[in-house]
Amino acid sequence: MEIDWKIVPAAIWRRYRQGLRPVEAPDPIRWEDLHGIDTQKEKLAHNTERFLAGKPANHALLWGSRGTGKSSLVKALLNRYREQGLRVIEVDKEDLVHLPEIVDDIRQRPERFIIYCDDLSFGDGDPAYKPLKSVLEGSIELPPENVRVYATSNRRHLMPEYFSDNRNTTMEDGEIHPSEAVEEQISLSDRFGLWLSFYPFREEVYLEAVDALFPDVQDREALHREALQFALARGGRSGRTAQQFYRMRSGEIR
Incomplete structure (x- = not known):
């Protein structure tokens, strides 16, 4: 269906209908709901504001635990800048083969688009990264000026890394020459x-996020004690853990 981007802030690509759904x-x-990631917020906001202003801006890879x-952070970014013309299109990794067609339909529009790929990674021999490369840096045609890709991943290089990948790495005249497998992994994230x-x-x-x-709650000591016990049972401290603790105990702790 046709998207009215003047009023629709975001859309998701649905493969069964081969189109975007508002x-x-x-x-x-x-x-302001996001705590503990102030540096990341500042850098992503700066990049996005440059993009919205028509200045040179980068594609962004948010990677880590x-x-x-x-x-x-990407969802909050849309809410913060939607009135300034930011639009977001979410595309699953399996649907990246359709990315060139998606971009063709929006490259002439006045809005500024973020292509959002959540939990992005590629397996051995996975060809889905090739359409992404063309949007990131272009092919025979320049990449669209009004589109940037923001991806999240648990992997810094988006592809699996094996010890065996380094076996063919060589050194010549004091210079390290990575193997082709390593070069392929790095070339995408680069x-x-x-x-x-x-x-x-x-x-x-973590406790700062819980307090927010x-x-x-008046008894902060009891709150923190329960929150830490919950995080220990969950196996880690994070904003997601704090949210899960809130959903479990909201309205019960005084």
Whole structure:
């Protein structure tokens, strides 16, 4: 169906209908709801503001530990800048083969588009990264000026890395020459000019996120004790863990 981008802030590619579906209820997460990732927020906001202003801006790769706010940051970005003309199109990794067609339909529009790929990674021999490469850097045709790709991943290089990949690495005249497998892995992630790293929360950052979710709780000591026990059972401290704790105990802790 035809998307009215003047009023629709986001859309999702649906393979069964071979088209975009407007997002009727965007995630309402706000910029100020995200805690513990201030540096990442600042850098992504700066890049996005340059993009919206028509200045040179990079594609962005948000990589690192699970549950640390990578996806939430992109969703909050839409809510923060949608009134300034930012639009987001979410495309699953399996649907990247359709990316050139998606981009063809929007390259002449006045809005600025983020192609959002969540949890992006590629297996051995996976050809899906090739259409992505053409959008990141162009082919015989220049890449569209009004489109940038923001991807999240647990892998820095988006592809599996094996010890055996390094066996064919050589040294000539003091210079290291990576094997072709390593070069292939790095070449894709290198096309993202902005890398943002996400790590498990330190204890004080995790508790800061918990405090923000429970602003009216009086007994902070009991709240923190329960929150830390919950994180220990979950196997890690993150913004996602804090949210899950909130959903379980909201309205019950005084």
